[in-house]
Amino acid sequence: MLFSVRGRATVITVVASALILLLVLLLLMLLARDWAENQVARKAERTAERIAFDIATETGTDTGRGDLTVGPDDAPMVQVLSPEGKVVAAGEAMRGRPALAADRLADRQLLIDRRGCPDFLDDCVWMFGLRLRASPWGPGVMVIAASPLPSLLNVWLLPLVLVLLLAALLTLIAWWTWHTIGSAFVPVDLIRAEMADLDARGLDHRVPVPQTGGEIQALAETVNATLERLEEASDRERRFISDASHDLRNPIAGLQARMEVALDEPAGYDWKPMVRSALRDAQRLNDIVLDLLELSRLDTRTPQPEEPVDLAALVRREVGRRAGGAPIRTRLEPGVVVQANPVRLGRVLGNLLSNAERHAESRIEVTVARDGGDAVMEVLDDGSGIPEESRERVFERFARLSESEVRDPQGTGLGLPIAREIAEIYGGSLRIADSPRGARFVLRLPLTPDAGSR
Known part of the structure; x- marks a missing residue:
């Protein structure tokens, strides 16, 4: 003791x-x-x-x-x-x-x-x-x-009395200190006991918060906040396992079925359409795996090489790679440069364009401009838009609105969450802003010092 x-x-x-x-x-x-x-x-x-x-x-x-x-x-x-x-x-x-x-x-x-x-x-x-x-x-x-x-x-008669008084005072001080510190540590012992029994109680359990003010109350509140984050992370992990299993099971089952059918067909059967369908399933599997790998790297904050990236040049390059779909108009301000990994920024723009192509009716517009010390890239479509109450939900992993499931049943619901996490890694943000029609995604990133002084 x-x-x-x-x-x-x-x-x-x-x-x-x-x-x-x-x-x-x-x-x-x-x-x-x-x-x-x-x-x-x-x-x-x-x-x-x-x-x-x-x-x-x-x-x-x-x-x-x-x-x-x-x-x-x-x-x-x-x-x-x-x-x-x-x-x-x-x-x-x-x-x-x-x-x-x-x-x-x-x-x-x-x-x-x-x-x-x-x-x-x-x-x-x-x-x-x-x-x-x-x-x-x-x-x-x-x-x-x-x-x-x-x-x-x-x-020494008075000192003798004082010595006895000293002994009494020291005894009282020792008892008071022992009792007071013990009382102060009672909430800590309760927190320790609750945390030790966390496996039996589950992550949804919270430790008691003493209303005493000071460090002990702050400790209990911090522990509860940590438990809440752990619970959210655990829930996300469970949802991830469930959704990923579901998304992977469908193309795998399709591949198996097509392969079995191909094996049962006679020798003269035209197998190319079936192989093309199996290839599409394989490509979807590859997209899911790539998204999962990217999420894993983002969660662990795996560093990627950075370099100055001209957003106007990035948009031109990404738009030039896309064929078919709604036409894309661009309004690009030159010299808007940010410090980032070009592959990751290309992924952000690609995910935003893919989302816009799924919902656009007739056109897509991409703009790049400066706004103070920020570089702003916007992707707009003329579709039905996203309700205000659902604007944050689309950035949750595996979250898909009903319209998205109808327009693209093969989607994974990982594109927009990946895009936002990449933006936040580079000190920026990705949000949905108001628009007269359709959805308006706004990406903000800090300009490089040289670009900001122009």
């Missing part, structure tokens, strides 16, 4: 939080120590000032016994030292003890305010002393008050 994303995130969060909280703890410890020392120093200072005032006013001191009166709010350790460092008076806690700061008296210092650790005391103390000009013990004596600094136990 610790090696999962959830575990690693929890460990990293806890470690980072621990470092931050430890830094805060250290700062609090330093602040607590400074605060405690300041409190002790102020207490010693107030005590020394009060004792000095009492001595100056000759109150609170028994000069005979050398006792100093120490109140409950005073520093407990009080001494009066002569200029020679002799204790001339002391509070009860310091009676019989050596001088607190005899070394400082030798330096004739007027004020003492420092930390000290005398050997005869168990703890370090903060000492505050001030020298008096006159006193019952003569001039130059020093009143010193000392208060014990907090021991390690007292100093």
Whole structure:
């Protein structure tokens, strides 16, 4: 579990939080120590000032016994030292003890305010002393008050509480991180479980989409969009197999029947008409196979060599190859050049012309022109046209309108889908535009830079 994303995130969060909280703890410890020392120093200072005032006013001191009166709010350790460092008076806690700061008296210092650790005391103390000009013990004596600094136990009492609080906070952070990340990954686990059971559920199944916003919702929506595309691809594949099997079965069955009939005929039978019919079936089989191969290359985006192609020259060449059918008129602007594979563009134009020949009543018109940075080639016929609601359907693979099936029952329904996919490969488009009569196919391709600047 610790090696999962959830575990690693929890460990990293806890470690980072621990470092931050430890830094805060250290700062609090330093602040607590400074605060405690300041409190002790102020207490010693107030005590020394009060004792000095009492001595100056000759109150609170028994000069005979050398006792100093120490109140409950005073520093407990009080001494009066002569200029020679002799204790001339002391509070009860310091009676019989050596001088607190005899070394400082030798330096004739007027004020003492420092930390000290005398050997005869168990703890370090903060000492505050001030020298008096006159006193019952003569001039130059020093009143010193000392208060014990907090021991390690007292100093670390607050940090100990903070350590316990730190442990509690880290436990809470670890639980919250583990729980929150686990909750965040619940939709991911559901998506994973749904995807793992996809074989049993089928491609029409969709994963649940959590309405939480952010990356998890986007992930679920992307997975569903991918499943939808896979389902569409699978449906297209099934339709392709069904339609291709149907289209291939008819000419194959015709070939078999004709061959069987030819074998059963007597030796003098005129076999040429039957062979011609079989040849037509073979040609149709060849057309279907070529269309399927082209679709396969287009689906896999198999690269083909490209070169500048003059659309006007391409139209003239393709129109010149066609014989019979409706007459074809052309209006060709010279110098309209695109970057593409000429064989594929020839296939596009050939498919469009074949479609126009099937539906034209009396004429076909092909135009080539510039439109901004695009080359535009249009193929128009004067047939019955294509209803607006069916204009996209004709670009679906194996889709055939009822009129097409009547006019050309041998068609495969692959010509227009192939033409559109070739146009899109070269960054263009193929669509059906409005026309007063008949169908108007509009092919747009980007001009080459040289052609676009003319």
